[in-house]
Amino acid sequence: MSVDVARLPEAGRWRSLFDFYVTTMRTAIASQLQYRVTNYFYMLGMIAEPVVYLVVWTTIADQEGGSVNGITSGEFAAYYIVWTLVRNMNIVFGAPFWEYRIREGRLAGDLLKPMYILHYDLAYFAGWKFVVVAMWLPIAFGLSAVFHPTLDPTALEIVVFIFAIWGAYLVRSMFQGTIGMLNFWTTRGAAVFDLYIAVEMLLSGRLVPLQLMPGWVQTLANFLPFKWTFGFPIESLVGNLSTEQLLLGLCAQALWIGIGLVLFKIAWSSAIKRFVSVGN
Amino acid sequence: MNALRVSWLFLKIGVINELQYRVNFFVQLLQSLIQVGTALIMLALVYSHTTELNGWSESELLSLIGVQVLLGGFIHTFIQPNMQRLMEDVQQGTLDYALTKPEDSQLLISVRMVQIWQVVEIASGLILLSVGLSGVQQSIGVVDAIAFGIALLIGGVLVYCFWLVITTGAFWIVRMENVLELFEGIYQTGRWPVTVYPGWLRYSVTFLVPIGFAVTVPAEALTSRLQWPTLVFAFVFGAAVFAFTRWFWHYGLRHYSGASA
Numbered sequence: 001m002s003v004d005v006a007r008l009p010e011a012g013r014w015r016s017l018f019d020f021y022v023t024t025m026r027t028a029i030a031s032q033l034q035y036r037v038t039n040y041f042y043m044l045g046m047i048a049e050p051v052v053y054l055v056v057w058t059t060i061a062d063q064e065g066g067s068v069n070g071i072t073s074g075e076f077a078a079y080y081i082v083w084t085l086v087r088n089m090n091i092v093f094g095a096p097f098w099e100y101r102i103r104e105g106r107l108a109g110d111l112l113k114p115m116y117i118l119h120y121d122l123a124y125f126a127g128w129k130f131v132v133v134a135m136w137l138p139i140a141f142g143l144s145a146v147f148h149p150t151l152d153p154t155a156l157e158i159v160v161f162i163f164a165i166w167g168a169y170l171v172r173s174m175f176q177g178t179i180g181m182l183n184f185w186t187t188r189g190a191a192v193f194d195l196y197i198a199v200e201m202l203l204s205g206r207l208v209p210l211q212l213m214p215g216w217v218q219t220l221a222n223f224l225p226f227k228w229t230f231g232f233p234i235e236s237l238v239g240n241l242s243t244e245q246l247l248l249g250l251c252a253q254a255l256w257i258g259i260g261l262v263l264f265k266i267a268w269s270s271a272i273k274r275f276v277s278v279g280n
Numbered sequence: 281m282n283a284l285r286v287s288w289l290f291l292k293i294g295v296i297n298e299l300q301y302r303v304n305f306f307v308q309l310l311q312s313l314i315q316v317g318t319a320l321i322m323l324a325l326v327y328s329h330t331t332e333l334n335g336w337s338e339s340e341l342l343s344l345i346g347v348q349v350l351l352g353g354f355i356h357t358f359i360q361p362n363m364q365r366l367m368e369d370v371q372q373g374t375l376d377y378a379l380t381k382p383e384d385s386q387l388l389i390s391v392r393m394v395q396i397w398q399v400v401e402i403a404s405g406l407i408l409l410s411v412g413l414s415g416v417q418q419s420i421g422v423v424d425a426i427a428f429g430i431a432l433l434i435g436g437v438l439v440y441c442f443w444l445v446i447t448t449g450a451f452w453i454v455r456m457e458n459v460l461e462l463f464e465g466i467y468q469t470g471r472w473p474v475t476v477y478p479g480w481l482r483y484s485v486t487f488l489v490p491i492g493f494a495v496t497v498p499a500e501a502l503t504s505r506l507q508w509p510t511l512v513f514a515f516v517f518g519a520a521v522f523a524f525t526r527w528f529w530h531y532g533l534r535h536y537s538g539a540s541a
Binding site: 035037038039041042044045046047048049051052055056059060063064068069146188190191194195198201202207208212213 | 303304307310311314315317318321322325326329330332333334453455456457458459461462463464465466468469471472476477478480481
């Protein structure tokens with residue numbers, strides 16, 4: 001017996017999806033605003049990392065006559081302060097969240113939603129970003145007052161940066177989500193996730209600006225997704241990238257979002273066949 | 281004496297429980313290798329651009345990283361699992377089970393859990409420390425070694441106190457899970473000598489969040505930088521922080537009503 005499912009017209013489907021995103025994002029904002037202290041805990045923990053890097057490289061720059069590989073103390077400060085925003089934008093529904101979702105038996109409920117699994121996660125975390133950015137602003141002012149960043153972006157750089165941080169969010173969502181599928185096969189994926197993060201740290205510009213890395217690392221980074229989640233968004237605001245480089249960077253992000261989505265879909269279609277829910 | 285017996289008993293139970301999950305050893309080994317590898321790459325990057333960092337040579341800094349990894353292993357083996365359990369118990373109201381036992385509550389909530397496979401991290405720290413020290417010019421005397429042991433013990437106590445004070449916040453703030461991220465982030469400050477940091481940050485990681493202090497002082501002992509007054513001060517400071525932590529724990533307990541009470 002076949003069942004006729006009434007399908008909304010194409011325009012109606014997009015409209016519904018748009019409404020879903022707006023509503024979920026508003027819900028995320030309202031929900032996360034309730035937990036300001038725990039959000040600040042998370043944020044302060046993350047800000048410690050770039051502050052440490054910043055202090056170390058500033059110390060070296062001061063020791064070496066004012067700059068390291070042409071990067072001055074003020075430019076290091078700009079890099080790592082913008083880093084803090086990019087890092088916050090890069091918190092996505094990644095592997096540990098997938099592990100939690102499966103372990104706590106929440107996936108069965110999520111599967112009942114009449115839409116692709118990625119939408120809710122993308123929308124909720126996107127809404128959360130607005131709370132995160134609002135809470136980040138005073139921290140950014142404080143860090144700027146202490147470390148005196150050299151930051152003088154053009155209007156184009158600011159516009160590209162706004163697109164680039166959302167591009168980074170999507171690239172990282174796709175790849176972290178794909179890695180998260182490993183949880184359907186093993187409960188001991190922590191080492192693989194750590195390895196992924198370690199590679200990301202070295203090849204993304206998260207640990208140090210890629211300029212400080214050996215030439216072959218910089219070349220390799222151009223052909224992998226990591227740089228487009230950290231290095232490029234930061235450089236788009238604090239670096240001296242040409243208009244062509246800025247636009248090519250956004251295109252590279254779009255390409256990696258597409259590749260990441262395809263990889264996620266392949267991984268998801270295999271992974272979900274292994275899912276067994278008991279008692280739901 | 282009874283406290284030691286209870287701690288030993290919990291340790292034995294924890295070890296027996298963890299030994300059931302032997303694959304965790306290999307997972308932990310791989311995680312430690314990744315952690316150490318990343319730290320070594322960062323060290324190599326730094327020293328490819330300079331010969332010393334605020335007076336610390338590459339070998340001395342490797343020793344410091346060894347101490348940080350070693351202390352991190354101790355934290356992940358003994359302190360963090362207990363603090364996470366405490367947070368969960370307060371959230372779920374199951375802390376009653378610990379409080380109703382005829383033993384000191386602070387002792388019980390501090391020794392209930394042990395993640396024995398994390399000792400791999402302690403071993404990694406010791407290896408890094410040994411390699412680092414082999415490159416240090418000065419020889420290490422018995423006095424240095426004793427000072428190191430004392431300083432490391434004080435460092436462990438300081439980190440425990442910091443964790444417990446933060447975790448006690450669960451009596452007022454229910455959602456505390458992000459405190460783990462907070463601690464892991466702040467703990468990274470210990471990977472570099474406190475003297476690198478600007479004044480306000482140096483005082484913060486010495487007194488407010490004593491991570492830098494807990495790692496740097498033992499490393500200073502091994503690199504012949506430690507002055508005896510600093511060690512005496514560390515002892516007094518550690519004792520004062522412990523006394524404050526104990527008072528704060530009992531103060532926090534008064535705000536716990538339990539779920540079944």
